[in-house]
Amino acid sequence: MLPEIVRTVPGRIRQWVLPNIRAFVEHRQPVIWLLSLVIGLSVAWAAIGFRQLIGIVQLYWLGDTSEQVLSVARQTPWYMIVAGPTLGGVVVGIIVSRFLPSRRTGGVADVIEARALTGRRLSLREGLLSAFTTAFSLGAGGSAGREGPVIHLGATLANAVGERLHLPDYARRTLMAAGVASAISASFNAPIAGVLFAHEVILGHYASRAFVPVVIASSAGAIVSRLWFGDAAAFIVPSYQITSYWEFPAFALLGVVCAMVAAAFQFALFSAEYVARRSPVPIWALPICGGLAVGLMGVAFPHVLGVGYEATDLALWGQLPLALMLTLILMKTLATAVTLAARFGGGVFSPSLYLGAMTGGAFGIIAASAFPELASSQALYSILGMGAVAGAVLGAPISTTVIVFELTGGYALSIALLLTVAIAHGANLALHGHSYFQWQLEMRGLFVKDGPHRTELRNARVMDFMTLPADDAEAEYLDPERETPSLKPTDTLETALRVFDSSGHTRLPVVADEETGRIVAWAEQVKAVSHFNRRLIAASEEEHR
Numbered sequence: 001m002l003p004e005i006v007r008t009v010p011g012r013i014r015q016w017v018l019p020n021i022r023a024f025v026e027h028r029q030p031v032i033w034l035l036s037l038v039i040g041l042s043v044a045w046a047a048i049g050f051r052q053l054i055g056i057v058q059l060y061w062l063g064d065t066s067e068q069v070l071s072v073a074r075q076t077p078w079y080m081i082v083a084g085p086t087l088g089g090v091v092v093g094i095i096v097s098r099f100l101p102s103r104r105t106g107g108v109a110d111v112i113e114a115r116a117l118t119g120r121r122l123s124l125r126e127g128l129l130s131a132f133t134t135a136f137s138l139g140a141g142g143s144a145g146r147e148g149p150v151i152h153l154g155a156t157l158a159n160a161v162g163e164r165l166h167l168p169d170y171a172r173r174t175l176m177a178a179g180v181a182s183a184i185s186a187s188f189n190a191p192i193a194g195v196l197f198a199h200e201v202i203l204g205h206y207a208s209r210a211f212v213p214v215v216i217a218s219s220a221g222a223i224v225s226r227l228w229f230g231d232a233a234a235f236i237v238p239s240y241q242i243t244s245y246w247e248f249p250a251f252a253l254l255g256v257v258c259a260m261v262a263a264a265f266q267f268a269l270f271s272a273e274y275v276a277r278r279s280p281v282p283i284w285a286l287p288i289c290g291g292l293a294v295g296l297m298g299v300a301f302p303h304v305l306g307v308g309y310e311a312t313d314l315a316l317w318g319q320l321p322l323a324l325m326l327t328l329i330l331m332k333t334l335a336t337a338v339t340l341a342a343r344f345g346g347g348v349f350s351p352s353l354y355l356g357a358m359t360g361g362a363f364g365i366i367a368a369s370a371f372p373e374l375a376s377s378q379a380l381y382s383i384l385g386m387g388a389v390a391g392a393v394l395g396a397p398i399s400t401t402v403i404v405f406e407l408t409g410g411y412a413l414s415i416a417l418l419l420t421v422a423i424a425h426g427a428n429l430a431l432h433g434h435s436y437f438q439w440q441l442e443m444r445g446l447f448v449k450d451g452p453h454r455t456e457l458r459n460a461r462v463m464d465f466m467t468l469p470a471d472d473a474e475a476e477y478l479d480p481e482r483e484t485p486s487l488k489p490t491d492t493l494e495t496a497l498r499v500f501d502s503s504g505h506t507r508l509p510v511v512a513d514e515e516t517g518r519i520v521a522w523a524e525q526v527k528a529v530s531h532f533n534r535r536l537i538a539a540s541e542e543e544h545r
Helices: 002-026 029-058 069-074 078-099 108-116 124-139 147-164 169-188 191-203 208-229 245-278 286-300 309-316 322-341 349-370 378-394 397-408 411-431 436-443 452-459 493-503 525-544
Strands: 507-511 518-524
Touching: 002 029, 029 124, 029 147, 029 169, 029 208, 069 309, 078 124, 078 286, 108 147, 108 169, 108 191, 108 436, 124 147, 147 169, 147 349, 169 191, 169 208, 169 397, 191 208, 191 397, 245 322, 245 349, 245 378, 245 411, 245 436, 286 322, 309 349, 309 378, 322 349, 349 378, 378 397, 378 411, 378 436, 397 411, 493 507, 493 525, 518 525
Parallel strands: none
Antiparallel strands: 507 518
16 A cells, blocks of 8 residues: 555656646746846946946036035036036937937836837847937036936836747836846845745735746846945935834824925926926927026036935934025926936936935934924934835835835834834825826826726737738729718727727728728627737736746
């Protein structure tokens, strides 16, 4: 009896294990894991090169390559402060108007769009040129962030690998998320945040199949970044403490205030973009005008120039007076809105951290004056403000919370940070209803927050499910005497389903040219619905595998 059991167990183990291994190989997971490592290392080095290029560009007007822009700018003649962004605008204007078809640099919204729209590619040439333009923009003093452009660069490199190797769509999206994770990890020295951001913002799900490649890439990015820059966090945070649990209502109130700052920041960005689009100024001259405006602001407030990490550090250390911090909230908002509307490259992450640090620091001073026995240190409020404003602007409360943890090393404030970020995120949705990236996408007609069914309805085309006539079939034409509705091959699935429903037809002709009326194919309602269901099932499988 015992020998029979011994012989049976290995066979049952093989029956159990071999199908799993076979599925693992068929889904090309070994290849994806290896590619994620290669992508993670490559994107990390690209992120380092991006940061070095920003410093090199600074040489022509600041004579310094460090990130201490504020300290150097204070010692620089005023005319060079004006000339730096203005001359930078000349270069940016030439590149944007002549070499970038979209007339703007890429960012996180483009990555989300490429993930949501199957077949939407990120051009490698445009991605590299966009990264160069953004590095020049920030090196010239543009008031924006460097993280969003690096995310776009990482996704572009990953997308190029997926296209070159003809990988399936889900694999391309996974590698794209891996590139994003490495970009975040290398930029912030924050590997955990890189993993969460790639899932929360880019993929929109936490599928097990995507988790390992994303972690591999994020880990590789962190290792390369630490070998180059060291193990230190991006911000050196002074000691802080939570004085009393009675202070938590103040943290909740800070979340509401940060939501108001985040909403005002986004409205300023939208308004400046609206004005720039309706402006008679030609596209090549917009960066010059914007650079001049930012340079003039930088003469009076050099704190707003560049990425702004030094000014953020000063707020964390309580070295800025209340009046100046309140003023810088306004000036940084204005400078960033002008920078991005003028077609300078850059993102909104660093400005969001900047505004959050100023908001939290100012709130902390006011709270300490009102309740000196209960108020915690200003550093604590600045850290909470950083997470709250950034989380509300980006629409990524979980990954933003972890990013602030890893940026500051402040794990001891977890409860307070979670509460502040959550309230800021919820209040921003109540005030504004969108994150910054969602607004950008909706301006392009893509409503990702409505769910995958809306994306699939607008992404699928009639050409995807129409039936072509036989090769030897005679040409058919629409009967002009009969008012039969027709479709075009490029019509969306949503349009087709509405025409089927309103007309009562279950089979409609597809015409390429309405003037000739030649029928090139036929579209059937049953096939349209089946195609929609298959796409929804595929999206659901990808999210849960």
